[in-house]
Amino acid sequence: MPSGKICGLTVKDVRFPTSLEQHGSDAMHTDPDYSAAYVIIETDSGMRGFGLTFTVGRGTEIVVCAVEALRPLVLGKSLDEITADFRSFYRLLTSDGQMRWVGPEKGVIHLATAAVLNAVWDLWARAEGKEPEKLVSCIDFRYISDALTEEEALDILHKGQEGKQQREEDMLREGYPAYTTSCAWLGYTDQQLTQLCSKALADGWTAFKVKVGAELDDDIRRCRLIRQMIGPEKFLMIDANQRWDVGEAVAWVTHLSEFQPLWVEEPTSPDDILGHAHISKALAPLGIGVASGEQCHNRVMFKQFLQASALQFVQIDSCRVGSVNENLAILIMASKFNVPVCPHAGGVGLCELVQHLILFDYICVSTSLDKRMCEYVDHLHEHFKNPTLIRNAHYMPPVVPGFSSEMVESSVDKHTYPHGEVWRSMNQL
Numbered sequence: 001m002p003s004g005k006i007c008g009l010t011v012k013d014v015r016f017p018t019s020l021e022q023h024g025s026d027a028m029h030t031d032p033d034y035s036a037a038y039v040i041i042e043t044d045s046g047m048r049g050f051g052l053t054f055t056v057g058r059g060t061e062i063v064v065c066a067v068e069a070l071r072p073l074v075l076g077k078s079l080d081e082i083t084a085d086f087r088s089f090y091r092l093l094t095s096d097g098q099m100r101w102v103g104p105e106k107g108v109i110h111l112a113t114a115a116v117l118n119a120v121w122d123l124w125a126r127a128e129g130k131e132p133e134k135l136v137s138c139i140d141f142r143y144i145s146d147a148l149t150e151e152e153a154l155d156i157l158h159k160g161q162e163g164k165q166q167r168e169e170d171m172l173r174e175g176y177p178a179y180t181t182s183c184a185w186l187g188y189t190d191q192q193l194t195q196l197c198s199k200a201l202a203d204g205w206t207a208f209k210v211k212v213g214a215e216l217d218d219d220i221r222r223c224r225l226i227r228q229m230i231g232p233e234k235f236l237m238i239d240a241n242q243r244w245d246v247g248e249a250v251a252w253v254t255h256l257s258e259f260q261p262l263w264v265e266e267p268t269s270p271d272d273i274l275g276h277a278h279i280s281k282a283l284a285p286l287g288i289g290v291a292s293g294e295q296c297h298n299r300v301m302f303k304q305f306l307q308a309s310a311l312q313f314v315q316i317d318s319c320r321v322g323s324v325n326e327n328l329a330i331l332i333m334a335s336k337f338n339v340p341v342c343p344h345a346g347g348v349g350l351c352e353l354v355q356h357l358i359l360f361d362y363i364c365v366s367t368s369l370d371k372r373m374c375e376y377v378d379h380l381h382e383h384f385k386n387p388t389l390i391r392n393a394h395y396m397p398p399v400v401p402g403f404s405s406e407m408v409e410s411s412v413d414k415h416t417y418p419h420g421e422v423w424r425s426m427n428q429l
């Protein structure tokens, strides 16, 4: 069916009051209300694409404004026209001569770009069969060609075609390995942590992430509790959400090294590439890697993190950078530098979207599961039409065409800020 021209773009400010129960809390985001700028694009032939970007409450209205500002660049284009030269469409959004000043390719405007492009990919994902050449033509190599050329990217994707069918079958049977962050948000009590951890163990989880960084004594107590419960073999990861200076990070994590974390996540400012390199070097003898990416602006930053050996785990995010286009570049660069990708997920909708990217990474790019797993957080999936399916701590591949980004209409209505039922009733309290 011809896709027609894009004739409508709607954006909604959807917020969930997760801070009430401290879901999602960490050392820097103590009261997150998981939220989304949720985009619906419509074509004049009646097709719809759904996209979103993730936020944590206040400020979502600014992302909504930024999406509105991008609208004129999208309206009137047809899907065929966009996908015939997706690289140029990507540049149209990210390099607009006036709007790039409020980025470029970072911050609010890039979150908005992610939401819009995620909707375009959702629309496109309904059509099947994207060959390596087509995928590479979606990537903007500007600013990364010194680390990855178009030819190298194509070569990596061509190599990824070998054994593809077997890997697809493996995924359909076993799913993609996941880890959980749901047991140990920073605001949870020890009792909650114990209960959730024993339930997760019973459900078959083998890797657990703990929030750290506010008080060292609390971190020691909580990590000890979890390590005792999960035993020496299972994986434990710690996440500081950018709380420390570089030296402080090394000292703090050294104190926690007895609990053998596989990685420390976002130990310091997400912009500090050389700082991460220093921390990586200092922690390597302790067998602890450094992970980051959920607040990494774009492919250019990832390139430098990789060039500087500043990360041992790349955490792509489906809604932070420029959608599939930019994540393709990051996945392929990570493969070239031989650094495993372990995506950031959770939030609202992040698991739904990123599962597509990590399955693609395994099937077509890295072709390996070594040191790889995808984050899972057990909140808010009921608000999606095709929620993630977890079986025995593995993501089972989605079977419905699209980016799994469509939300349940009544959920959107109820949670639209500030006039949806949920927010109106809370404001009356």
Ligand SMILES: C[C@H](O)[C@@H](O)CC(=O)C(=O)O
Binding pocket: 023, 024, 025, 026, 029, 032, 056, 181, 239, 241, 294, 344, 345, 346, 347, 375
């Ligand atoms: C504010 C978010 O919940 C953040 O803590 C998520 C995160 O760092 C993670 O899942 O990793």
Ligand SMILES: [Mg+2]
Binding pocket: 239, 241, 265, 266, 294, 344
């Ligand atoms: Mg994190």
